[in-house]
Structure formats: structure tokens, C-alpha cells
Amino acid sequence: LEITAAALEDPAAVRRRFKGTLQHRDIRVLDPSFAQSRDPGILARRHSILVNLQPIRALLFYNKTLVFVPDGADSILSTLMQRLRDAGEESASVSFSMRSLESIFVTVCQLLHDEVTKLTPEVHTTVEEIIKTSSGVTIERLRQAKSRVSKISSRLLGVQAAFEELLENDRDMALMNLDKVHNFPDYYNDDREEIWCVDHEDIELLVENYAQAIDGTFSQVEALRSEIDSAIGTITLRLDSARNKLLGIDLLVTSVTSAAAIGALIAALFGMNLNSGVAEDPHWFWGWFGGVMVAVPLIVAFMFYGIYRAGLLIT
Amino acid sequence: LEITAAALEDPAAVRRRFKGTLQHRDIRVLDPSFAQSRDPGILARRHSILVNLQPIRALLFYNKTLVFVPDGADSILSTLMQRLRDAGEESASVSFSMRSLESIFVTVCQLLHDEVTKLTPEVHTTVEEIIKTSSGVTIERLRQAKSRVSKISSRLLGVQAAFEELLENDRDMALMNLDKVHNFPDYYNDDREEIWCVDHEDIELLVENYAQAIDGTFSQVEALRSEIDSAIGTITLRLDSARNKLLGIDLLVTSVTSAAAIGALIAALFGMNLNSGVAEDPHWFWGWFGGVMVAVPLIVAFMFYGIYRAGLLIT
Amino acid sequence: LEITAAALEDPAAVRRRFKGTLQHRDIRVLDPSFAQSRDPGILARRHSILVNLQPIRALLFYNKTLVFVPDGADSILSTLMQRLRDAGEESASVSFSMRSLESIFVTVCQLLHDEVTKLTPEVHTTVEEIIKTSSGVTIERLRQAKSRVSKISSRLLGVQAAFEELLENDRDMALMNLDKVHNFPDYYNDDREEIWCVDHEDIELLVENYAQAIDGTFSQVEALRSEIDSAIGTITLRLDSARNKLLGIDLLVTSVTSAAAIGALIAALFGMNLNSGVAEDPHWFWGWFGGVMVAVPLIVAFMFYGIYRAGLLIT
């Protein structure tokens, strides 16, 4: 009964070691150079279980468990080891491979849950800030938050799919009872597959439980994503509304300028240093002065009224 | 036959109490510190049913029902108790656990339905107001309404999923007949699973009925959500249309300003205090005055016509 | 053999009347105060069929049919009656309950189909108008058309789901042969469920046929919805394009204004009533006059060229 953490640097060595039990293709699931581009998966083989739940990959036998973690993730390993030891004390009646499997599931689910729990307040803060200020800086932060939510959501989907695929595969679940497969090889005869195939209540309960834990975490992530989308929608609508207001007021100000320009045109014409023949008339000046001073506000008022009547100032 | 409301403050105590009947993992479903992040679910164990339908979590035995509600939700508990008592009088022939289960289902469905019923007129009012005014304040209220609809919709989806999962699980539904499991333990023998497994008509009818109630409530929520989305679409389109109108009229006003500026330029040039040699000519003044006064409206008319012809004033 | 139209005002009375045959929960399906919030459904009970296809709710027995319609929908009832009478003449060999059921299905499918048929030309007209004019009034009408299409689409989805659920339930379809259930109660023994369970070819053909009719109507509604969405997309794109055109021309006009303003600035400076010492110079006036008159169009031409080169006038 041993658990070993191995850096699978040399796939060829592993291949040699497990030549009898594992197929060429199965080893690729564990090979880090391939596994990165693989979706998560749990595969049952006769006498072994292959687990690829990023960042943990593992190979379980009835009396041995090999765990592969990426470099620099030793804390994951020590958590896993601790959990396995605790599980050993608590429920010694459960088989070693089952305890290993549960420890791996707990660790992966907890890792994902922790990430979501850590992300949640950050997203809330960002969303609240952007709703308040909607400045360029918060838009950038919103983008980052959304990208992180998307990444964790796609990881959760992967783990979810791995659990669901396993739950739909009676044969794999039955073979995952490694102890029984080891002790009663005759029972797991190919000819009697329809009998032992449904004999997997324990493993089913175990997997279902962690599948539900992942579902719960996924619901949380979906809530975050929906919150961000709603914030983006609100900002877009608010910017749209503010834009119409800006354009409406700009139109009013431009109308004032236009009316002033018309008045100034008339004044400028009378300001030409040309012989008008009316330069000395004592009434022309104040007549035009007063006319323009009255006409310009009237034009402005008329334009404002027209814009208002046309319903253009909805915002 | 007793129903107990318990604050599950001490999971360890509960664990000790139900060591024989419940597994370590099952208790976590009821533990408030875990259950908050769990999706709703209904699980059948031999001799007990675990219900996690927020805000009610419950543990049912053939002769005992434990109900856990969050702090400050005593009104839910009293409603539930009252319903159970009524059910006891009305249909004494139904087993205690079935009556408890139905009471919990009724309470949860009614809670969700009440929330939707309360939300509906608020959403209608907000949508109508925003369609009429589309001011910044109503946009904010629309956001709040949409967020509340999303939250209740995701809760309904959770309950829906819990019911559907149960309905697809013959074994769980059969085991939920706790009375029969208690009285005829031999009948529920593992070897005869294929026989007792389909013996669940009563529980199936019960669950189907409340699943349909939840479906109905969900349809209502979807109608609300679609109403809000439609309102947002309308506002966006209306803002777009108004914006084009604003820009079109702005262009017309700017054209007027531009024509006046050209006229004013000519007038200002003649207003320069420089020796033009034509200052005393009696025809130049009125010639240029008339020319500009005719030319400026002509330029405006020409621009308006061009803009109109280019089809720019679609709104 | 009687068909009765009843106003189910007093659920308690109905409850008393059908105590033997119907369960407490089933009556709620027919109760108008509950049924409004229920999704459509067709339920088979031993000796009766419950139909909830808004606006018709009905309770069928082998020799009796109770139909509940909302107030003010007597025309539906008379159509239904007429259809039942016709069916009775045409195919007397078919059992009464089957004829009743088919009459209800025909009526409901026809009602939905009629609504869609009525809606179709209105949507076409609105879409064509909005594509031509895209004025605020047609946007409002588009919104109304979309909202009506959404409502009828969700009703169709409900009926579709009811038919599909029934088609997937062998037991319910078999029990819907009320005549046979009544005449051969021994045959429909619980112990022989697997035998009579598949005996439902007639009812299956009947339901399939109307399910297909609903599918056809749904396709029509989907085509309408897609037409509206496409119109909205086109208008949005066209408004966007027109907006860019407006801004581009506005920029050109603003450029003219700007160049005129620069010219006017120079002219105004020379118009200052201050001693420049060059006022009498016979060349300065025409020099600056000509210079400004040449420079302003040059500036305009230069700006237009720059804007054109920057590719800003895409529309």
C-alpha cells in the first residue's frame, strides 16, 4: 500500500515498466507532453485506473498509486497525501484504491472550488466599480475577470464531462473496484460481463457525489459569468443613453452657435467699409441692432422647440 | 411520527447520531457550510431520504422528519408544519414520510411561485416605464429587475434538475417508499432489485406533479426574461434611431452655420480697415450685401438638397 | 355519450364529484386558478384523461367529456361541439373518447394555426415598411409584432412538449383507450403491464399527427421570428452605415466652417479700429483679400484630401 509521486519525465521508462498492464495509447494519457492537450478523463482498465484531472494525473493499482503533478505543485501533492492518510484512519474498511481515488477527487474539486471562491469577491468588486465609474481602467479589469471566469468554467466543464462519461459507463465503473478485480479474477470473466457489469454501487455513489460538487461549483461560476454579462449590458446601455444626451445637448449648443452666426453675418455685412448710403441714418443702427438681438434668441427658441417636438431629446 | 426543526450547527453531532444510517458524504449535503454551494438535490438512501431544496434541507425517516432551515426563516417552518398537519387530516391513508415529502415540495414550489408572482408586476411596471421614458433611472431599475429574474430562474433550474434526476432514477424512487422499506426489508433485497425497482408509481406521480408545477413557474420566469430582453432591444433600436435623427439635424444646423461663416468671411474681408479703393463706390455695398444674402440661403438649400438626396436622413 | 361544457367555478364541488376517480392533485390541473400557471399537459389516469391545452381544459371518460373553457370563449366551444358531431357521423366506428380527443386536438391546433396565419401578413407588412422607412412608429410596431410572435411561439412550445411527453409514455397512451379499459378491466391488470403497455397504435397515430401539425405551425412561427430578427439586423446595420455617412459629411462641413473661421479671424484682425499704419497702403487690401480667398479653399481642399486619404469616408 504505497502512494508514489513521480515526475513522468521519461515516458519510455514508464512504458517499459507497465508494458504488461497498460497499452501504448493509455500511457499517452499520462505523458505530460500529450496530456496537456487532452481533456480531463477517468479511464478504467483491467487492474488499473487512469486519472487525468488537471493538474493531477494518476495511475491507480489495487495496492499502489502513482501520482504525477506538474513541476512546482508540491503543495497539491502534500495536501493529497495528508488527505489520503486521514481517509486511511477514518475509514479503514474502504479499499486502498477507493481511498486514493476519493482523495484525488476531493483535492481536485477543492482546488477548483477554492479558485472560484477566490475569484468571486474580485468579480463582485470589479462589477460594482465599473457600474459606478465605467472608466477605461475598470473596463480592462472587467475583461481580465471575464477571461478568468471563462477559463475556470471551461476547466469545470471538462471535469464534469469526465465524471458524466464515467457514470454512463457501467463496465468502467465495475472494473474500478480494483480490489475485487484482483481478488476474484474469475468473477470478472468476459463471458459474465452482464453480471459483474452492474456491480458498482460504491464507486457510483463516490463519483456521483463529486460530480454534484463540481455541478455546484459550476453553478457558482455561471452566476459570476451572468453577473459580468449583465454589467457589460448595463454599461453599454448607459453609454448609449449618455451618448444620445450628449448629442442632444450638442445639437442645442450648435443651434445657438448657428443663430449667432446668422446674426453676426448681418452685422458683418453692415460692417463692410463700403458706401452703403445709409451710414448716417440715425435709425438704421438701432433698428438692425435690436432686430438681430431679438431675432437670434427667437431663432434659438424656435429650433429648441422644433427639436423638443420631434422627440429627439429621448435619452 | 414527529417532525423536528433543527439548527444543524454541529455537524459532528449529527454525524455521530446517524453513523449507522448515513454515510460521511451524505451528511455534507445537509451541513449548512457545504450545502450553500451545492445544487438542489433529492437523494434516496436505504431507510432515509435527503432533501436539499434551498431554503429547506431535510432528512426523512419512515417515522421521523428532520427539517433544517436557515436562521430567520421560521415562517417557512411554520407554514411547512401547518401544511403537514392539514395533509395528515386530509389523507391519513398516505404514509407519514410521503406526507412530509409532499409538504416540503408544496412549500418550496409555493415559495418560488410566490416570488415570481411578486416579481411579475414590478417587471411589467419597469418595462412600461422604460419604454415610455428610457431615462437613466429606469435603466438602472431594469438592470435590477433582470438580475432578480436571472437569480430566480437559476434557482428554478436547480430544482427542476433535482426533480428530473430523481424521475430518471428508478432505484431511488423505489427506495423513497420508506414505510415499505421499513416493513418489508426482505422485499428490498439487493438480489431482487429488478423487481422492487419499478415499484414506485405513487412517488413518481408525486414528483412528476411538482416537477410540472416548477415547469409552469419556469415558463412564467422565461416570459418575464423575454419581456425584459425585448424592452432592451427596443430601447437600443430607439436610441439608435434617435441618434441618427440628432446627427441628421445637427448636420443641417452645422450646414447653416457653415454657409453663414462663408458669408461672414466675405463681409469681414470688406470690413478690413485697409484701402480698397472701392470704399466710396455707391453700388459695391448693396451688390455684395445682396449677393451674400442671396448666396448664403442658396448654399444652405443646395446642401440640404444634397443631404436629402444622399438618403442620409433615414432614421 | 354526452359532452358537457362546465364552468369550473367551484373546485370543491368537482373534487367531491370525482373523489373516487381523480386524485386531489389531478383536479388542480383543471382548476382555473391553478391551471393558468400550468404548462400544457395531457395526463392519462385509469378511466379518465385530463387535457390542459390552453384555452381548452377537458376531462374525458369513456362515455362522458367535460370541457372547461375560459369565460367569453363560447365560440371555441361551439366549434368543438360541431367538430365532435361531424366526427361522430364520419367515423362512427371510432370510440367516443377518441373522437372527443381528436376534436379537442383539431380545435387547439386550428386555433394556433389561425393565429399564426393571421399574424403572418401583419409581420410581413411591418417588416417591409420598416425596411423602407425605419421611422420611430414602425419600430414600435416591430416591437409589438415580435412580442406577439414570442408569445405564440412559447404557447406552441408548450403544446409541443405536452404531445412529446405523451408520445414517450407508453403506459399513458395505452390507458387512453378508455373504452377498452372500461370493457376489459382485467386486461389492464397491473401485473400484465408490459403486455397492454404497448397496445396503443391508434392513439399514437392520432397524437403523432397533431404533434406534426404543431411542428409545422411552429416552423412558420420560427420563420416569422427569423424574418423580424433579420429586419432588426438590417436596420441596425443601415443606421450604423448612415451614421458614419452623416459624421463624414458633418466633418467635411465642419472643415469648411473651420477654414472660413480662420479666414474671418485674419479679416477681423484687420478690421480692428486700431492704428495699423498700413490702412492707406493701396496694395494691402487686395493682397490680403485675395490671399484669404485663395487660402480658405486651399485649406478646405487639403482637409478633404486628408480625410479621403485616411479612408474615413467608408460608410
Next chain:
Amino acid sequence: LEITAAALEDPAAVRRRFKGTLQHRDIRVLDPSFAQSRDPGILARRHSILVNLQPIRALLFYNKTLVFVPDGADSILSTLMQRLRDAGEESASVSFSMRSLESIFVTVCQLLHDEVTKLTPEVHTTVEEIIKTSSGVTIERLRQAKSRVSKISSRLLGVQAAFEELLENDRDMALMNLDKVHNFPDYYNDDREEIWCVDHEDIELLVENYAQAIDGTFSQVEALRSEIDSAIGTITLRLDSARNKLLGIDLLVTSVTSAAAIGALIAALFGMNLNSGVAEDPHWFWGWFGGVMVAVPLIVAFMFYGIYRAGLLIT
């Protein structure tokens, strides 16, 4: 062995003719006034097959095939006839009804494929043009292209659904072997349904093959649709980007105008025909002249720098 093209003008006549073999409901599938609003479908009855694959509707017997095409679609009919004759020569061992069915399938699949093949270069051209010019005319053509793609896509979905439904229905596929049904009526006994029900390899291969052809055509249409959507996305983004550029340059030009207006204001003030007491001062003119001429470009430069620093000129 005859194939007949009939205009089903008089449903009543057809009803009389096939009273024995076809049910009332089945004839409606072929009735043009109903069939238009029906989704495509292939139905097997004892001794006949009903095909409704727009634009071809057909009724197949073991020795007779009735084909209904809409008015003006005689070319479809002649293609179909030719294909049937060719099939007769090539594979005389295949039964007449199978050859008829395959001919209909080939014709319908080819029709749809031809339409898609014809549509493809048009869409490509439109998309390329709109990406280059994005003028109002091409937007209109894009709309038309999208609407045509949507229509053909929904027709393909209908045929796809008809094929899939048939492939899931063992009984219908078995009954479609009309020759065998005719020659060995005893074999197709209701009591032996589970035996003859799976006897449909030939028809399954045939249907699967054309289902795959439709899938391939559908993939092509989906590629077209995605191309159009991508083009719309690009144009929208490009219009957005151009709009910001336009607004940015407009702001610069407006800034120039504003600075010139400030300068002109000062000059105009000194141009007032009022007694300033400084009119004869030999320094004031050139002082203010120079001051304004320096201040205006400085103001412009300051504004440009501020706009640039605020990062407003992103496009």
C-alpha cells in the same frame, strides 16, 4: 409498374380512391392546401409510403407511384422520371418502390444541393464586395443573401428531421419494404412485430445515405451563414472604428474653429465703432494682431496635446 404525376386538385376524389388503404389524416399530408404548412415527413403505412419532401409529394405502392408536384415544376417531374428509368436499367434487381423512393430522394437532395451550389458564389461575391466597399447597396444585398441562406437552411433542417425520424422508427422502415409486405402478408403479422420490425437493412442504408448527403449540404449552408455573420461582424467593428476616427478628427477640427472664434471675438471687439481712446496708438494694432496670431495656434496645439494625452484618438 407505373409512375403517375397527378395534380391533386380534388382531395375528395383522392380520398374516395384510397379509402381502403389510407386514413383520413394521411390524405391531408398530400393535400396541397394542408401540405404547405406541414414540415417534411416520410410516413410508412401498411401497403403504402407517404412522402412529403417539398416540392415533391408522393404516394408509393408496391406497383404504383403517384407524384404530386406544384404547378410549374414540370422540370422536376421529368428529371425524376428520367432518373427512375435509369435506375430501372441499372439495378433491375431492386424493387420498383425502392427505386422510386431512391429517385425521389436523389431528386430532392440534388435540388437542394443545386440551390446551395448556386447560392455559394453569390454569397462569396457579396461578402467580398461588402468587405471592400460596405456601401448601402451591398448591405441590402447582404440582407437578401442572408435571408435566402436562412430559408434554404430551414428547408434542409426539415428534410434532415424527416430522415432522422424515419431512421429512429424500426417499424416504419420495415413496412417500407412494400414488395415483401405485399408478397408475404403473413410475415408482417402484428403478433410477430418484434421479428419483422428489424428487417430493414436495405431501406436503412438507403435513407442513411441520403441523410448524409443532406448533412453535407447543410454543412455547406452553415459555412455560408457563418461567413455572412462574420462579414456583418467585421463591418460593424469597422464602422465603429471609423466612427471613432471621424469623431476624433471632428474634435480636432472643432478645436481649430473654437480657437479661431476666440481670436475673432477679440478682433471683433476692437472692430467696434466705439471710442476706445487707443485707436491712434501705433503699437496696439500690431500688439494685438501678433498676440492673437500667436495665441490661436498655441490654443490649438494645447488642445491637440490634451486630446492626444487623454488617449481619445484610439480608433
Next chain:
Amino acid sequence: LEITAAALEDPAAVRRRFKGTLQHRDIRVLDPSFAQSRDPGILARRHSILVNLQPIRALLFYNKTLVFVPDGADSILSTLMQRLRDAGEESASVSFSMRSLESIFVTVCQLLHDEVTKLTPEVHTTVEEIIKTSSGVTIERLRQAKSRVSKISSRLLGVQAAFEELLENDRDMALMNLDKVHNFPDYYNDDREEIWCVDHEDIELLVENYAQAIDGTFSQVEALRSEIDSAIGTITLRLDSARNKLLGIDLLVTSVTSAAAIGALIAALFGMNLNSGVAEDPHWFWGWFGGVMVAVPLIVAFMFYGIYRAGLLIT
């Protein structure tokens, strides 16, 4: 045991050659003029396997493999050959057809994976650049990147569907064991289909493995697509935000112009060469001069304050 690369230029010849083993329809799957418009597929026939996984199409027999590649894809062929030879050395115990099949699967999966791996850094670079600069050039490149991602995604979906269809078809998988079909023809008797039908563990493991590889590649592509969509969303939001800023500052600048125009209007009016009667008053000039010079900034300040108070400067 031979593998042949053939250019299937003459479908008629192939048809003649495989008349006995292949049906008319099956050859069309391999015919390049048809196969282009076909979705990928793997079909099992008695004694042969048809593989259509673009760009490789192949026809496998128990002792012979025909591979068709498009012109100019000889490198694919040589890779495939090399892989087959390696496989022959490594696992001689596996049958020739299985090794051929695995070689084809490896080659196709690797081809797709390589394309995605090549595309990934390009997409990252484009996305990063567009987020930094969002210039028109990068928008164009984003479009190209998105179009390439869409194309490879749709190809992956096709291969995925082909694998999934095969995995759901027990009969086809069983028949793909060509060696056994060839050596024990009696075993693969139609009457014993239910026995040999489930005898396909080897081929199932093989196909499942490559289906998973494709799933992994698809996840990568989906991550790319989501990255591009997120970048588009960010740019749109940023352009929206910048647009509001531009309009806000434009409004401020326009306000300054408007105030200056009002001041200039008054000054121009006093500049009219008309007899005002106040021209010699020593106080009027400086009164109006000072009044305008104070009023204009006051108007500007008042406008700025109003705009600020109205909350229009949100960005």
C-alpha cells in the same frame, strides 16, 4: 499486405473493380467530385471499411488498403506510410487493417492538432496587438484569424461526429474487425447478429482514444474562439467608451465656440458702419469690451457646470 496510394481519377474504373464488394452509393463517398461536399464519415461494410476524413479518404480490406489523398498532399501520404511501417514493427500482433486504421486516425488527428498548434500563437499575437492598438489593420487580421478558427472548428466537429456515430453503431464496429470477418465468415452470420454485434472491444478502444484526442483539440480551438470573441467585446466596449469621451469633450469645445460666437455677435453689431450715436462716448467701448470678455468665460463656465451636473461626462 499492401498499402496503395491511388489518385481516384476514374470513378468508373473503381466502380468496376469493386463491383462485387462495394455498392454504387459507397463508391460515391470515395469519389473526389462528391466527397468534397460530404461530411467526414467512417462506414463499415462486410469485408471493407470506408474512411472519409478529409484530406484522407481510404478503402480498407483485410489485406489491402487504398488511400486517396488530394493532389499535392504527398507529404501526408509519406507520413502515413512511415507511421504504418513503424506500427508494423512495434505491434506485429495487431491485424494489418487495424494498424492501417490507427495510422490514418493518428495522421488526421495530428494534422488537425498541428494546424491548431500553428494557429494558436498567431491568434494570441493578433489579440494582444488589437487590444493594444485597435487599428484598422489589426481588425482585418482579427477577422482572418476568426475565419480560420471557424473553419478548423467546423472540420473538427465533422471528425468528432464521424467518430461518435461509429461509437454508437455496434454492428459497424464489429464488422470493422476485417481479419475476423475474413477468417470466420460463419461467425458473422446475420442470424447471430446479436452475438457478434457486441464483439468490438479493440476497435472501440481505438476509436474512443482518437475521439478523445479530437475532443482535446476541439477544446483548444474553442479556447481560441472564446479569446477572439472576448477581444472583440473588449474593443467594442472600449470604442464605445472612447466615443462618449470624444463626444463629451466635443461638447465642451463646441460650448466654448458658441459662447465666443455670442460675444462676437455683439461686437460685430457694434462694428456696423451705421450711425449709433454712441460712437464717441468714451465709456461704451470699454464697458462692452469688458462686459463681453467677462460674460463669455462665465457662459462657458456655466455650460461646463451644467454638463457636469447632468452626469453627461461618464465614459
